[in-house]
Amino acid sequence: MTFNFKTTIFLLFIYSVSFSQSKEVLSYDNSNAIFLKARESLKKNSEDSIHYYFKKVTPFSKNKKHYKKYLDFITEFAHYYDGAGAFEKSIDLSQKGLAIAEFFEDNYYKSQMLVNISATYRIFHDYKKAIEYGKLATKILENDKTIPLKSKTNALSITAAAFNENNELDSALVYQKKILNYLPELDSTDIRNNIVNIGYTYMLLGDLENSKLYTERGLSLYKPTKNDYALGAIYTNLAMYGRRAKKYKYALRMFDSAIHYSNKSKYIETFVWIYDERAQLYKENKNFVKAIEDLEKLLIIKDSVFKNDRAKSTLETEAKYQTAKKEKEIAIQKEQLLENKLAIKNRNLYAILLGSALLILAIIFFAIYKRNQFKRKQLQKEIDLKDALATIKTQNRLQEQRLRISRDLHDNIGSQLTFIISSVDNLKFVTKDANTKLKNKLAGISSFTTETIYELRDTIWAMNKNEITVEDLHTRILSFIEKAKNATENIDFIVNYNINKNEAFSSLEGMNIFRVIQEAINNAIKYAQASKIEINIDKKENQFLISVIDNGIGFDINSVELGNGLSNMEKRMSEIGGTVKIDSKLEIGTIINIETSQKNTANDV
Known part of the structure; x- marks a missing residue:
């Protein structure tokens, strides 16, 4: 069997090593801790833990800074499989390691993986394969002067042991004597394994x-x-x-x-x-x-x-890698040809489309420019006058409409909701002997209706104002917090504002900001397990900055599915040209930042 390592195993690197893990985001800064836990799992001999950490460390194999630690773990993992008698798994693992070492052109780790495979075949009693891979490893090591002597002697020792087991005793002694040539650079402790193997060879020779x-x-x-x-x-x-x-x-x-x-x-x-x-x-x-x-x-x-099928399995594993390598080489060539053809076609098409688009746009813009230039002077005064009149009329109509709607809401819907609460409370009294489920249902309806009245009042409050000042907003937040305190325990609420209390928002801005703050506080109360919630209102230059901060348990924003609450908050802020940003850290807490620009505070709806 022959190996050509110059044309080899990029295919194996793609197909055999799983680079796409779960969507979990890994930090390369904690690689040492992850690899330490992975090695500890091997020592503890815990099958589930071993495979869990194997999946955790696999993404590091594609990183130039960390692949060596991954290959060191591969070696330990292969030894673990050898000890468990799972030889086909050990060989498969070392083949994958060989693919990665070849991709990074690392001779040391290529030889290390080949030595692993040789040692496994020797334990498996396939001595010819063990010799074959051992020779490949020693050939790489002999031609690379940068690799430590210990690695070279280890490869020679493994190969010599395979010669011994295959009853090629003279060849075994040749390889063992090569190791002794490295003395005194290596002391007897460094080559102790070779000394044992020499003793074994002499025994087989009858000495x-x-x-x-x-x-x-x-x-x-x-x-x-x-x-x-x-x-x-x-x-x-x-x-x-x-x-x-x-x-x-x-x-x-x-x-x-x-x-x-x-x-x-x-x-x-x-x-x-x-x-x-x-x-x-x-x-x-x-x-x-x-x-x-x-x-x-x-x-x-x-x-x-x-088992008989083990020999078959290891042969199939090796054949799979050789076949995959050939198929990958063909696929790469085809892909390159297709890419070249497609690139040429795309360049020509893009050039035609771009030229046509530029020409059409130039014609359109020139026509529009000439027409607007002609009309602008004639229409400007008339437009200004009409706009001013329309603005005044619109503001008056909107103010009247707001007042009428707020009266209707308060007088009709408000009174109807109050009647519902009263009716539900009467039902609770009439059905005092009813089961707990019905009572809880009635209590829920009453609570929901009461909350609806509060929200209705908030809406009427915003509608009746041309603009909402920071003082209004601050008062409304305090009112909401007082209600929250009645429903919660052991939570301190702090409200700060470092801003002129007469600064104002439009009614739409003020209402949307208040609703977003409400949602943020509700989320902190429901999910954060916080002992303190702080609301800050500030202004820098032309930007209003509002933050809701809790010291709760926090969450991983990349792994938690955010629900309708955040969507509603983002929608409300986008309506007024603002943004919502969330910064959360586990065991530290969550910060929700709200930001919007100051605009003309004329009446908005």
């Missing part, structure tokens, strides 16, 4: 003296690390040495230690070697009962770990 020497040296270097997996494997190697050297008691002690550390690491693959070797030891000692017990344990592990 038991050198095998014990190197393996025990590796054990002494690994003990301070408390690496349970490594210690389990080393004690297994020493047990294998003891069996071959006919030191059976020594071998059994080593097997006990190997089982102890393998249980701690929960790395079930080590037990494949342990039970296989120990069964042979029991057989050589004529202890056939124990030999059969170990062989049965070995069969159980192989049945649970090495």
